Amino acid sequence: MDRxxxxxxxxxxxxxxxxxxxxxxxxxxxxxxxPNRLTRSNLFRLYQHARxxxxxxxxxxxxxxxxxxxxxHKEDYVMEPIGNREVAYGDPSFVxxxxxxxxxxxxxxxxxxxxKARKHWVIxxxxxxxxxxxxxxxxxxxVLTDLYEAAGRAGPKKPRSAIREYLLxxxxxxxxxxxxxxxxxxxxxxxxxxxxx
Numbered sequence: 001m002d003r004x005x006x007x008x009x010x011x012x013x014x015x016x017x018x019x020x021x022x023x024x025x026x027x028x029x030x031x032x033x034x035p036n037r038l039t040r041s042n043l044f045r046l047y048q049h050a051r052x053x054x055x056x057x058x059x060x061x062x063x064x065x066x067x068x069x070x071x072x073h074k075e076d077y078v079m080e081p082i083g084n085r086e087v088a089y090g091d092p093s094f095v096x097x098x099x100x101x102x103x104x105x106x107x108x109x110x111x112x113x114x115x116k117a118r119k120h121w122v123i124x125x126x127x128x129x130x131x132x133x134x135x136x137x138x139x140x141x142x143v144l145t146d147l148y149e150a151a152g153r154a155g156p157k158k159p160r161s162a163i164r165e166y167l168l169x170x171x172x173x174x175x176x177x178x179x180x181x182x183x184x185x186x187x188x189x190x191x192x193x194x195x196x197x
Contacts, residue, residue: 001056003057003136004178006056006057007174007177008178009053010049010050010053010143010174011171011175011178013046013049013050014046014147014170014171014174015171017039017042017043017046017150017167018164018167018168018171020039020042021039021160021163021164036154036155036156036157036158036160037156039154039160040151040154040155043150043151043154044151046147046151047147047148047150047151050143050144051144054140054143054144055082057132057133057137057140058128058129058131058132058133058137059126059127059128059129059137059140059144060082060094060127060128060129061100061124061125061126061127061144062079062080062082062087062124062125062127063080063122063123063124063125064077064078064080064089064099064122064123064124064125065077065078065079065107065109065120065122066120066122066123068109068111068118068119069118069120070109070111070112070114070118072111072112073109073111073112074111075088075089076089077089077123078109078110079110079125080110081110092130093129093131094127094128094130095127095128095129095134096125096127097125097126097128097141098125098126099123099125099126100124100126100144100148101123101124102121102124103121103122104119104120104121105119105122106118107120107122126141126144126145128140136177139173139176139177142169142170142173143170143173143174146166146167146169146170147166147167147170149166150162150163150166150167150170
């Protein structure tokens with residue numbers, strides 16, 4: 001998928017989710033808005049879709065596994081591979097942006113071929129390939145972070161305004177990437193041109 005097609009597709013999906021997030025009704029007996037659990041599920045699917053598409057442009061979110069207690073866990077951190085490519089923590093061929101999230105839970109660690117789940121910390125790092133378009137990677141980082149945050153805000157009894165805020169921020173970034181120049185640059189050039197007349 002080329003950049004334009006990816007962004008247009010993503011924009012369409014974000015707009016669809018944004019229009020479906022409505023405040024709950026005032027009546028307990030007549031509230032036909034979508035429940036937060038369904039919104040959360042849809043938003044995580046949207047995030048996953050955006051994440052998978054971003055990989056084509058060199059942006060990855062990898063799980064970094066802390067010590068799982070297995071004898072085969074030799075390093076401080078073991079990274080999940082990118083396809084068949086092994087990635088070491090701090091690999092200099094990537095820009096290591098920031099951890100997107102971290103959690104402790106039961107999961108299989110890539111330190112061994114075993115699929116046995118063990119309780120340990122997993123950190124989700126947002127990284128991008130140094131050979132990729134760095135400016136575009138930074139913009140995709142903003143979109144992925146906002147989509148992840150929107151999904152995280154869709155828990156039970158949480159205000160839906162926060163969900164809309166993160167979706168709107170992601171949409172604005174996507175819009176700027178679709179246009180030949182960011183809206184702010186267009187406004188500045190148009191204002192300068194109008195001032196010359």
